[in-house]
Amino acid sequence: MLSLLKFELRxxxxxxxxxxxxxxxxxxxxxxxxxxxxRLVVAVSDYYVxxxxxxxxxxxxxxxxxxxxxxxxxxxxxxxKYILSLPVTRGQLFLEQLLLGLAVNVVRVGPPLVILxxxxxxxxxxxxxxxAVLLLMSVGVMGIMxxxxxxxxxxxxxxxxxxxxxxxxxxxxxxxxYPLAFMPTSYAAVSLANPLTYGxxxxxxxxxxDANQLLSPELSAFVVIAVGISTLTVGTMLVPRVxxxxxxx
Amino acid sequence: xxxSSENSVQTFNLTKSYGEAKALDSLTLGVRRGEILVILGxxxxxxxxxxxxxxxxxxxxxxxxxxxxxxxxxxxxxxxxSIGISFxxxxxxxxxxxxxxxxxxxxxxxxxxxxxxxxxxxxLKDFELWQSRNKRFMELSGGxxxxxEVAKLFVHRPxxxxxxxxxxxxxxxxxxxxxxxxxxxxxxxxxxxxxxxxVREAEYLADRICIMKDGKELVMESLMTLKDSITGGDVVxxxxxxxxxxxxxxxxxxxxxxVRALQGGERSLRTFVxxxxxxxxxxxxxxxxxxxxxxxxxxxEPSLDDVFLHYTGKEVVQSHA
Numbered sequence: 001m002l003s004l005l006k007f008e009l010r011x012x013x014x015x016x017x018x019x020x021x022x023x024x025x026x027x028x029x030x031x032x033x034x035x036x037x038x039r040l041v042v043a044v045s046d047y048y049v050x051x052x053x054x055x056x057x058x059x060x061x062x063x064x065x066x067x068x069x070x071x072x073x074x075x076x077x078x079x080x081k082y083i084l085s086l087p088v089t090r091g092q093l094f095l096e097q098l099l100l101g102l103a104v105n106v107v108r109v110g111p112p113l114v115i116l117x118x119x120x121x122x123x124x125x126x127x128x129x130x131x132a133v134l135l136l137m138s139v140g141v142m143g144i145m146x147x148x149x150x151x152x153x154x155x156x157x158x159x160x161x162x163x164x165x166x167x168x169x170x171x172x173x174x175x176x177x178y179p180l181a182f183m184p185t186s187y188a189a190v191s192l193a194n195p196l197t198y199g200x201x202x203x204x205x206x207x208x209x210d211a212n213q214l215l216s217p218e219l220s221a222f223v224v225i226a227v228g229i230s231t232l233t234v235g236t237m238l239v240p241r242v243x244x245x246x247x248x249x
Numbered sequence: 250x251x252x253s254s255e256n257s258v259q260t261f262n263l264t265k266s267y268g269e270a271k272a273l274d275s276l277t278l279g280v281r282r283g284e285i286l287v288i289l290g291x292x293x294x295x296x297x298x299x300x301x302x303x304x305x306x307x308x309x310x311x312x313x314x315x316x317x318x319x320x321x322x323x324x325x326x327x328x329x330x331s332i333g334i335s336f337x338x339x340x341x342x343x344x345x346x347x348x349x350x351x352x353x354x355x356x357x358x359x360x361x362x363x364x365x366x367x368x369x370x371x372x373l374k375d376f377e378l379w380q381s382r383n384k385r386f387m388e389l390s391g392g393x394x395x396x397x398e399v400a401k402l403f404v405h406r407p408x409x410x411x412x413x414x415x416x417x418x419x420x421x422x423x424x425x426x427x428x429x430x431x432x433x434x435x436x437x438x439x440x441x442x443x444x445x446x447x448v449r450e451a452e453y454l455a456d457r458i459c460i461m462k463d464g465k466e467l468v469m470e471s472l473m474t475l476k477d478s479i480t481g482g483d484v485v486x487x488x489x490x491x492x493x494x495x496x497x498x499x500x501x502x503x504x505x506x507x508v509r510a511l512q513g514g515e516r517s518l519r520t521f522v523x524x525x526x527x528x529x530x531x532x533x534x535x536x537x538x539x540x541x542x543x544x545x546x547x548x549x550e551p552s553l554d555d556v557f558l559h560y561t562g563k564e565v566v567q568s569h570a
Contacts, residue, residue: 006353077340078336080341084305085329085333085334086357087329087358088326
């Protein structure tokens, strides 16, 4: 399994400009757009930090989504059937895909997180715990996206449409860019049903963002762990059946 | 059929369905240790599905199979350790280089260090890919990509090597090279299964040929036995002085000993007959009766193409290698 992981990591990081682009995109959004928008949003205390952490959560979500989509694309490109023929169990393959996504997450999100923690004067222990929370969130997102792969084997277009719609809704109906307390009641009710809300609030709790703007860290931790375990379980059970049952491309 | 203990691969009512459609329908066959079995069939006959099932890429809907004694449903990991498959379409590793692709493949089968480096280098040279070892996969030609796909199985030499159309997209010289390499693989102890719809490939490689259609095995024998099995063991090609009319066709079919008569071109007929030496005088008399002169007669054994046509009713791709 480690050989497979190494092989796929080589490809994932083959494009250095793409990784650097992630960092530049974060820096631009944080240092330019973040400065501007934080002057407009005065109701939320220290919105600049709130916004910066939100950007990191969006990056984490996007990478988790990428990892899931990549898994599906590999089936359509004909790579997956080759991997399925190699001497690894389906469970190991699923785990390898998760580790790949986590590794990409660490490399792409790590530097922006370090910048935030340096600017915020946070100790390295906080940095590590916050990274762990991000990775846990990433597992949940990847699990959902990979588990949805059964749709893709019927129609890749429908899968893409579902993932795009779901991503838009999950990102917007959440506390990623605005706290729950400032949302209209109906909007807040929907956001409370969104696991990303709990992930975002847990991440900010660890980084020391104003607790009055966040859900309780205990509840958030419970939801994030529960979602991570659920999607892992569903994925482990569902994916092998789906992969071996579909007509290969 | 030989007993399953002599077989590297043995299937038992192996079936794969997609909804109502059966891609493979209760297939029971055995592949003997150390033989090259060529599976010949038109597109959609179930060849690829069969290969994917025994390689555990797909899971059967019902029935099962063993590979080197391991059950594909109950012991898939053991099966994967024993079998290697070269796929029909070499795709998916766009950014990787041939050296890394083979090195990775070797590592998955436990080759390490010097042993792996040597196996990869030798294989790249054998398949004339050494000069392209540092090109990206997406920069390879179609033929090079296909050779690389086939070459994977030569790095670790599995007990059972499975090739799905190994010479599709490969030039004539490359085809011959791959065929020779596949035969070498057999000589080194691997059992080889090749799925193809190229007659030449089947004739060149096969110890036995399995003809499939609609997910079922129609027949599985050696080439000689297959040729002998056709009723009307002689093929007689006739060239007429006049266009072949219905009347001529009917007269030829009515000649005692005619099994089948097909119109080839405007003036040509292909007939399958019993004992051509007895049949030819009778046919000549019948043509004289119609006032038709036979300008050319060629008698031959049935080709694999004829065998295939006989069993499936479809013509196969004729390679000119």
